[in-house]
Amino acid sequence: GNSVTQMEGPVTLSEEAFLTINCTYTATGYPSLFWYVQYPGEGLQLLLKATKADDKGSNKGFEATYRKETTSFHLEKGSVQVSDSAVYFCALSTHSGGGADGLTFGKGTHLIIQP
Amino acid sequence: DAGVIQSPRHEVTEMGQEVTLRCKPISGHDYLFWYRQTMMRGLELLIYFNNNVPIDDSGMPEDRFSAKMPNASFSTLKIQPSEPRDSAVYFCASSLGVGYTFGSGTRLTVV
Numbered sequence: 532g533n534s535v536t537q538m539e540g541p542v543t544l545s546e547e548a549f550l551t552i553n554c555t556y557t558a559t560g561y562p563s564l565f566w567y568v569q570y571p572g573e574g575l576q577l578l579l580k581a582t583k584a585d586d587k588g589s590n591k592g593f594e595a596t597y598r599k600e601t602t603s604f605h606l607e608k609g610s611v612q613v614s615d616s617a618v619y620f621c622a623l624s625t626h627s628g629g630g631a632d633g634l635t636f637g638k639g640t641h642l643i644i645q646p
Numbered sequence: 647d648a649g650v651i652q653s654p655r656h657e658v659t660e661m662g663q664e665v666t667l668r669c670k671p672i673s674g675h676d677y678l679f680w681y682r683q684t685m686m687r688g689l690e691l692l693i694y695f696n697n698n699v700p701i702d703d704s705g706m707p708e709d710r711f712s713a714k715m716p717n718a719s720f721s722t723l724k725i726q727p728s729e730p731r732d733s734a735v736y737f738c739a740s741s742l743g744v745g746y747t748f749g750s751g752t753r754l755t756v757v
Contacts, residue, residue: 565745567748572750573750573751574650574737574739574748574749574750574751575689575737575739575746575748576748577745577746577747580745620689632694632702633679633691633694633702634679634689634691634746635691636688636689637688638688639688639689
């Protein structure tokens with residue numbers, strides 16, 4: 532079956548630090564990969580996605596590259612801000628559209644940015 | 647667009663009572679998903695619909711849980727009878743096949 536493993540949190544960084552949140556996956560077929568972000572008391576928001584190997588998703592300074600050879604989709608940002616504090620979820624779908632069979636989520640990584 | 651709308655935002659109920667959670671998807675989206683989020687188990691897919699038809703309900707934990715989608719603009723998730731271990735945040739999401747839009751969730755507390 533499908534599964535997503537991401538680094539445990541919380542991850543605490545100082546403002547302007549470099550961020551990496553690791554994500555690896557197991558899936559049948561060729562999954563699409565996603566990062567979602569959840570702010571306190573809110574639902575999940577799509578941060579970025581990639582639908583095929585070597586694609587790079589990017590949004591709001593965050594990036595992640597679909598690495599089929601290492602089955603990874605690590606999230607990076609060059610300089611984090613206090614407003615980036617949230618819970619980040621890596622997820623996959625085994626249909627390219629992402630909406631056909633439900634997402635499989637990782638456990639989430641709580642990111643805390645200190646001023 | 648108002649996004650995916652869930653109601654109520656918070657629900658506190660006593661064990662044994664029936665609970666109904668509601669969801670209005672984004673107009674035109676043909677997929678609707680119900681998820682449950684807990685600290686222990688993370689985000690779990692409960693059930694999803696395509697064009698109002700249930701496609702996969704293998705994530706529904708027990709027969710106490712049921713979901714319906716009588717039309718394209720409304721879905722319900724019902725728990726009867728409710729138990730304390732059902733306490734969680736329940737999310738609804740809709741999709742047109744290129745990504746999901748989530749509602750703000752219903753925080754359910756069963757005492």
